[in-house]
Amino acid sequence: MIDKNDEYFMKKALIMAKIAAKNAEIPVGAVIVKEGEILACGRNRRERGKNALYHAEIEAINKACKCLNSWRLLGCELFVTLEPCPMCAGAIINSRISRVIFGAYDPKAGACGSVIDLFSYPYNHLPQKCGGVLKEQCGDILSNFFKKLRPPTD
Amino acid sequence: MIDKNDEYFMKKALIMAKIAAKNAEIPVGAVIVKEGEILACGRNRRERGKNALYHAEIEAINKACKCLNSWRLLGCELFVTLEPCPMCAGAIINSRISRVIFGAYDPKAGACGSVIDLFSYPYNHLPQKCGGVLKEQCGDILSNFFKKLRPPTD
16 A cells, blocks of 8 residues: 655655756646545746746646535645745745645745745735755756756857 | 826726626726726636636636737736735736736735735746825725624624
8 A cells, every 4th residue: 555645745746846947937836635635737838828827736736626526725735846926925925735745945946935925924824835855856856957958058 | 188197997807897796796896007008907707617726817817818819918018906816916927918907905914014925935927016006995895895794783
């Protein structure tokens, strides 16, 4: 029997990130889990989708709301390979997700502690959070993507 | 010739908020304007849409990206009847909207100064902001909506 721990689901989010990379998108992937089962997944699609809203977490939350036929994702966990930005951290609060698990930290835009911690403010609902799960793998896929975009000039 | 100032477009956002109220949704409306013309509009649809993402600003940004066929809404102004929440303020940053004009302040969730000011952090892009435009009308439509939901018990 598979032990479905945080790393198990982060590996699923990494698969989504890899699909993003293959589609020339910044590789970020997300899955939403309820009671140990994957409910929805998402990946970054901003460039090809030509839409600022098309982050991995937003796609996953959108699908999970449709799946549960509710705007409240109570009891759901969101796994994402990169620390959520303010838009996505706000969507996590709005959707009442119970727990957020992210991989790599984002010092430029991270809203779960790096630039700001949106979950430390007195909103109606605040999720638990856990950062740094498989952070090397989650970070490597991003740095490899950008290395290919900007090959060394010497 | 009509003088299309901030109040002119906020009145358009108020029409969207009124449509939301008629549909039993918390009355918030938004419009996105570029070069003095309305590009997209949105209204809150969370309850009937059963989706945590269905805020007025998100609908308007989604439509504006489709309209311009770009994730960058440079040179666009967003008018919204209520101070944006963190999700929507984050979406405004991500979409490179140039200026945000809101009506009523939101002391519970406002992310443009009331609870937090997301536009004061060192993100890649920060919009100009202007709060309090037609704030009485924008606030009244909300307080009237909640009064009807919770009639006095005495």
